[in-house]
Amino acid sequence: MATVYDFTVKDNQGNDVSLKDYEGKVLLIVNTATGCGFTPHYDPLEAMYKELKEQGLEILDFPCNQFAGQAPDSDDKINEFCTMKFGTEFPRFAKIDVNGDDAIPLFAFLATEKPFEGFGKGVKNVALNTFANANNKKYGDKAYIKWNFTKFLVNRAGEVIARFEPTVDMDEVKNAVVEALKG
Numbered sequence: 001m002a003t004v005y006d007f008t009v010k011d012n013q014g015n016d017v018s019l020k021d022y023e024g025k026v027l028l029i030v031n032t033a034t035g036c037g038f039t040p041h042y043d044p045l046e047a048m049y050k051e052l053k054e055q056g057l058e059i060l061d062f063p064c065n066q067f068a069g070q071a072p073d074s075d076d077k078i079n080e081f082c083t084m085k086f087g088t089e090f091p092r093f094a095k096i097d098v099n100g101d102d103a104i105p106l107f108a109f110l111a112t113e114k115p116f117e118g119f120g121k122g123v124k125n126v127a128l129n130t131f132a133n134a135n136n137k138k139y140g141d142k143a144y145i146k147w148n149f150t151k152f153l154v155n156r157a158g159e160v161i162a163r164f165e166p167t168v169d170m171d172e173v174k175n176a177v178v179e180a181l182k183g
Contacts, residue, residue, distance in 0.1 A: 003157065003159060004019050004022075004027065004029070004106065004109070004110075004154050005018075005019050005020040005022075006019075006158075007019045007105060007106040007109065009093050009094070009104065009106055010093060010094040010096075011091070011093055011094060012075040012076070012078075012079050012092050012093055012094050013075075014094060017093070019106070022058050022060075024056070024156050025056050025058045025156065026056050026057050026058070026153070026154065026155060026156055026177060026180045026181050027057075027058050027059075027060055027154035028045075028057065028060070028151055028152070028153055028154075028173070028177060029059075029060045029062070029106075029110060029152045029154060030059065030060070030061055030062065030149060030150070030151045031063075031064045031096075031107065031145055031148060032061050032063050032064065032148060033063060033064060033065065033070035033071035033148040033149075034063070034070070034071050034073065034078055034081045034082065035069075035070040035072070036067070036070040036071075036147075036148040036149065038147075038148055038166040039148075041149045041170060042082060042085075042086035042088055043086060044170040044173075044174070045059055045090070045170075046086055046088050046090070048173075048174050048177060049089065049090045050089070052177060052181060053090075055181045056156070056181055057177060057181060058091065059090035059091070060090070060091055060093065061082070061090060061091065062093050062094075062095075062096050062098070062104075063075070063093075063094075063095040063096070064095065064097065064098050064148065065095060066097055066098060066135075066145075067132075068131075070148060071095060071148075075094055075095055078092070078095065079092050098111075098144055098145040098150075099136060099139040099142055099143050099144055099145055100138070100139040100143075101142065103142060103144060107144055107145060108142070108144055109160075110144075110152045110160055110163075111144030111145060111163075113152075113159075113160035114152060114160050114162065114163035116144075116145075116146050116163075116165070117163075118165070119132075119146070119147075119166075120165070120167050120168070124167070125167050128147060128166075129146075132146040146165065147165070147166050148166060150163065150164070150165055151163070151164040151166075151168075152164075153173075153176055153177060153180055155180050155183060156183065161180060162176050164176070
């Protein structure tokens with residue numbers, strides 16, 4: 001059975017990083033963007049990281065520009081923005097594609113393990129769904145991720161145990177992380 005430890009990704013300097021380096025940790029893997037309405041998620045993500053890192057949490061940040069061009073800058077500029085504006089200290093990797101033929105294998109795997117189930121109810125969620133569907137038509141059956149700040153929770157064994165769309169309340173995400181850290 002495949003786990004996230006089977007994948008290698010690029011850090012924001014272009015170096016290979018084996019996710020096996022994170023073996024035994026609880027991972028929250030997130031595709032991000034600096035110009036998205038969900039960019040303020042960086043605040044609760046960083047707070048969670050500071051609070052739970054010593055218990056074994058790692059947050060892995062993967063910038064992506066596939067959603068309305070909301071992460072157009074270079075890896076260096078994205079890193080500078082996130083560290084200066086939000087004080088993020090968790091690992092940030094190279095900007096990637098999460099959808100289409102150029103999607104990195106990690107995100108294809110994550111989305112296959114925990115497919116999209118919807119943004120939830122409410123006017124904002126319906127509007128986001130309409131916008132996401134229009135944006136993702138070009139990727140067909142390889143539209144793995146529907147929007148920025150989709151979060152995947154991975155247990156200490158490297159298994160994907162939950163997917164949180166950007167519309168999920170960050171308290172719910174944190175509660176799931178805390179439970180995973182107990183396991």
